[in-house]
Structure formats: C-alpha cells, structure tokens
Amino acid sequence: xxxxxxxxxxxxxxxxxxxxxxxxxxxxxxxxxxxxxxxxxxxxxxxxxxxxxxxxxxxxxxxxxxxxxxxxxxxxxxxxxxxxxxxxxxxxxxxxxxxxxxxxxxxxxxxxxxxxxxxxxxxxxxxxxxxxxxxxxxxxxxxxxxxxxxxxxxxxxxxxxxxxxxxxxxxxxxxxxxxxxxxxxxxxxxxxxxxxxxxxxxxxxxxxxxxxxxxxxxxxxxxxxxxxxxxxxxxxxxxxxxxxxxxxxxxxxxxxxxxxxxxxxxxxxxxxxxxxxxxxxxxxxxxxxxxxxxxxxxxxxxxxxxxxxxxxxxxxxxxxxxxxxxxxxxxxxxxx
Amino acid sequence: xxxxxxxxxxxxxxxxxxxxxxxxxxxxxxxxxxxxxxxxxxxxxxxxxxxxxxxxxxxxxxxxxxxxxxxxxxxxxxxxxxxxxxxxxxxxxxxxxxxxxxxxxxxxxxxxxxxxxxxxxxxxxxxxxxxxxxxxxxxxxxxxxxxxxxxxxx
Numbered sequence: 001x002x003x004x005x006x007x008x009x010x011x012x013x014x015x016x017x018x019x020x021x022x023x024x025x026x027x028x029x030x031x032x033x034x035x036x037x038x039x040x041x042x043x044x045x046x047x048x049x050x051x052x053x054x055x056x057x058x059x060x061x062x063x064x065x066x067x068x069x070x071x072x073x074x075x076x077x078x079x080x081x082x083x084x085x086x087x088x089x090x091x092x093x094x095x096x097x098x099x100x101x102x103x104x105x106x107x108x109x110x111x112x113x114x115x116x117x118x119x120x121x122x123x124x125x126x127x128x129x130x131x132x133x134x135x136x137x138x139x140x141x142x143x144x145x146x147x148x149x150x151x152x153x154x155x156x157x158x159x160x161x162x163x164x165x166x167x168x169x170x171x172x173x174x175x176x177x178x179x180x181x182x183x184x185x186x187x188x189x190x191x192x193x194x195x196x197x198x199x200x201x202x203x204x205x206x207x208x209x210x211x212x213x214x215x216x217x218x219x220x221x222x223x224x225x226x227x228x229x230x231x232x233x234x235x236x237x238x239x240x241x242x243x244x245x246x247x248x249x250x251x252x253x254x255x256x257x258x259x260x261x262x263x264x265x266x267x268x269x270x271x272x273x274x275x276x277x278x279x280x281x282x283x284x285x286x287x288x289x290x291x292x293x294x295x296x297x298x299x300x301x302x303x304x305x306x307x308x309x310x311x312x313x314x315x316x317x318x319x320x321x322x323x324x325x326x327x328x329x330x331x332x333x334x335x336x
Numbered sequence: 337x338x339x340x341x342x343x344x345x346x347x348x349x350x351x352x353x354x355x356x357x358x359x360x361x362x363x364x365x366x367x368x369x370x371x372x373x374x375x376x377x378x379x380x381x382x383x384x385x386x387x388x389x390x391x392x393x394x395x396x397x398x399x400x401x402x403x404x405x406x407x408x409x410x411x412x413x414x415x416x417x418x419x420x421x422x423x424x425x426x427x428x429x430x431x432x433x434x435x436x437x438x439x440x441x442x443x444x445x446x447x448x449x450x451x452x453x454x455x456x457x458x459x460x461x462x463x464x465x466x467x468x469x470x471x472x473x474x475x476x477x478x479x480x481x482x483x484x485x486x487x488x489x490x
Contacts, residue, residue, distance in 0.1 A: 052452045147449055151466065152445040152448065152449035152450075152465075153445070154416050154417075154419060154421065154422050154441075154445035154448055154449065155422060155425070155445035155446075156416075156422045156423075156424055156425015156426065156428070156433065156438065156441050156445075157422070157425055158426055158427070158428070158429035158430075159426060160363060161360070161362075161363050161364075162360060162361075195348070195349050195352040196352070196353070197356070202356070205356045205359075205360070209352065240356075240359060240360055240361070244359050247355060247359065248355075273426075
C-alpha cells in the first residue's frame with residue numbers, strides 16, 4: 001500500500017473519515033443573510049444571555065459542539081478529543097468551551113483558517129487510527145474580534161471599502177471512522193505566504209496569495225484539474241480578495257471559475273452593511289456546517305474543496321511595522 | 337545569492353501591490369467629503385446656537401464657550417452610550433471625529449468597552465487607549481508653545 005502523502009504538502013486518507021454530523025450557530029446579521037435558513041440556530045442578539053461578548057462567543061462554540069454531538073446520536077462522553085480554536089488571545093473561546101464540556105482539547109490557532117486546520121488534523125487522527133470520534137470546531141464573534149484587533153465597538157470609525165465584517169458564528173463537525181455522510185478524502189497543509197501587505201483593513205488582499213498557493217499545491221500534488229471539484233470555496237477573502245484570487249488563478253494557469261466562490265462573499269446579502277464581505281473563523285465554519293454540508297447530504301453538491309484562509313498577524317506585530325503573513329489549508333470533502 | 341532573492345521578493349511584492357491597487361475599488365471620496373462637511377457643519381452649528389443662547393443670557397463669550405463645550409461633550413457621550421455615534425461616524429468620518437464630540441466619543445467608547453474587565457484594570461487603565469495619543473501630544477505641544485512664549489516675552 002503506498003503511503004498517504006502526495007507531493008509536497010498533501011495527504012490522502014485511506015479510510016476517509018466521515019462527517020457524521022455538523023452544527024452551526026450564527027449571530028443576527030448572519031441569520032439575515034441569504035443562507036440564514038440553513039443554520040441550526042440564529043441568535044436574536046450578540047450576547048446569547050451572557051454578560052460579556054467573550055462569554056457569548058465561547059457559549060456559541062460550546063453549544064455548536066453539543067448540538068453536533070447530539071445530531072450524531074452520540075453522548076458527550078463518546079467524543080475522544082476536540083480540536084478547536086478561535087481568534088481571541090490564547091484561544092479562550094475554545095479553552096472555556098472545552099472546560100465546560102470537560103472533554104480533551106487540542107487547542108489550535110490558524111486565525112480564520114482554523115476550520116480547515118481542525119478538519120485536516122481531525123481527519124489525520126481518525127484515519128491514523130488514534131481516535132475514532134473527534135470533534136472539529138471553531139468560532140468568531142464580531143465584537144470580540146473588533147475590540148481585540150481594531151477599535152472599541154462604539155467608536156465612530158469610518159470603515160474603508162476594503163474592510164471586512166467579522167462574522168458572529170460557530171461551527172462544529174463530528175468526525176468518525178465509520179458512518180454515513182460526506183467524507184474527508186484529502187487535505188493540503190498550507191505554507192505561510194506574505195506578499196508584504198500591511199493594511200489591516202484589507203485582509204482579503206493579504207490572504208488571496210496564500211489561498212491560491214495552497215489550491216495550486218493541492219491540485220499539483222494530486223495531479224488534479226480544478227474541475228475535479230464541483231466547488232472550490234475559499235474561507236474569507238471577501239469581494240476584493242476573491243477578485244484578486246481570480247486574477248492570480250489566471251497567472252498560475254488554474255481556472256476554477258465558474259466553480260469558485262468565497263464564504264465571505266456568500267454569507268451576507270449585497271445590501272447588508274459589511275463593505276467587502278465577511279471574515280473570521282466562523283465565516284468558513286458556519287458556511288461549511290450549515291449550507292454546504294446540507295447540500296452535500298441532499299446530493300446537490302458532491303465534491304467540495306474548502307480552503308479556509310487565515311491572516312496570522314497580531315496588533316502588536318502590525319504596530320511594529322510587520323506585514324501580514326497568511327496561511328490557507330485545503331480540505332477535500334466528497335459525498336459518494 | 338541571498339541579496340538577489342531579496343530583490344526578487346521585492347519585485348514580486350511590488351507587482352502584487354500594483355495588482356491590489358488595480359482591483360481595489362476607489363473610495364467614494366466625494367461622498368465621504370460631503371458627509372463629513374454636512375455632519376461636521378451641523379455639529380458646529382448646534383454648538384454655535386448653544387453658545388449664542390448662553391451669551392444671550394448675559395454670559396461672557398469665554399464662559400459661554402466653556403459651557404458649550406461641556407454640553408457638546410455630554411451630548412456626544414450620551415449618543416455614544418445610546419449606540420448612535422458610531423453609526424454617525426461610519427458615514428461622517430472626520431466630520432464627527434474632529435469636533436470635540438469625537439474626542440468625547442473616543443473616551444466614552446473605550447470606557448464602555450473595557451467596563452467588563454472591571455473599573456481598575458478595565459475602565460481606569462484603558463479609558464484613554466484611543467484618546468491617549470491626543471492628550472500626550474497635546475500636552476507636549478502646549479508645553480513647548482508655553483516655553484516659546486516665555487522666551488519671546490523675556
């Protein structure tokens with residue numbers, strides 16, 4: 001049997017882990033978007049009955065994990081490990097959610113690429129035979145991210161045309177070695193790519209090269225053409241990042257159009273006040289755990305390449321004049 | 337070799353910058369300017385009405401100006417607390433940042449934001465997190481101008 005590694009950055013799974021269930025919880029604005037009805041729960045406000053936004057975000061993550069476990073007809077005790085992360089310092093949303101669930105946690109930080117990172121690692125753990133029931137989850141909250149990375153939320157700051165709106169959303173999937181549902185067949189670990197972009201209010205432009213680099217590596221490593229997939233979906237490049245990615249595809253000789261889109265572009269309506277589109281870990285997470293996996297279950301989508309993109313700077317590194325390093329991980333999800 | 341690589345990287349980044357600038361939509365400068373002009377103008381007009389009212393009550397111009405500032409700061413703080421000022425700032429930009437009301441907004445927004453971390457390490461420590469630079473450099477400039485005045489007068 002040949003090994004599981006293909007090319008330089010890609011792995012294929014011999015016993016592709018099954019996504020037996022998924023759950024998504026989103027904030028009020030995401031609920032008003034075009035996919036609002038696909039999410040398991042739409043919160044009426046940003047507090048979720050908690051005293052702080054941070055607690056609300058952690059609760060969203062915790063409840064999404066619980067719901068996913070429930071939908072897989074499992075008990076919380078059955079889960080052997082949670083792979084989770086978020087945008088906040090020391091990934092507190094994931095830490096506190098795992099504390100309340102009292103389950104083993106492997107905390108991750110891949111900024112907004114965390115959904116793909118946790119799926120990728122979870123699939124490796126399951127296919128590797130280390131665990132058979134794993135949860136991969138992530139969350140973001142508009143206000144917690146805003147106050148950590150930008151300004152106090154009540155401050156009257158004018159956004160630019162390139163500014164993206166951090167999604168308030170959490171998503172969780174249960175990965176199992178056996179069962180029915182879409183399977184994770186391959187994954188590509190992304191390189192950190194930095195094209196010297198320094199504008200914190202234009203993250204899409206910073207992340208687009210990382211996304212294209214990973215997609216190219218994935219296709220090269222597996223010797224696949226883009227139309228192998230019904231849909232190649234980046235995480236949160238937004239309108240401008242997506243437009244740039246499309247230009248870069250042409251330069252690199254890959255043309256996934258018209259099967260290419262971006263979660264940050266899809267999550268909100270044209271008339272919602274989000275400027276260049278959505279961003280944040282929850283953006284890719286809720287789109288995957290809501291509409292995409294549902295469409296796969298229904299059979300209207302068969303082969304998906306999810307490429308979640310993350311910008312890996314911190315406010316400190318930005319104030320010190322550093323540019324924005326970015327990463328993108330790709331996960332192939334297929335339904336037979 | 338390493339130098340060459342660095343140079344190549346620079347060229348690549350420069351080219352990428354050009355691509356970004358080509359794709360990026362132009363900011364709506366005219367619209368932003370009109371919003372800033374109108375909102376900034378309205379804030380100042382309101383303040384002028386208040387000042388004239390106080391002067392009409394027989395106050396000196398200087399006293400009336402102080403009271404006017406206090407009232408404008410109060411109104412901005414109230415609007416921030418009600419969640420209105422940030423909506424205004426989104427559209428008006430400099431129009432609502434430059435007047436004294438913008439300064440009040442920056443302080444009250446920080447105070448509200450960090451209240452959840454307590455009054456000492458939250459509000460107390462972070463209240464000037466946005467307005468701080470204005471104060472520091474305002475004080476510094478005031479000090480040097482004061483110094484200058486002493487020398488010129490002597």
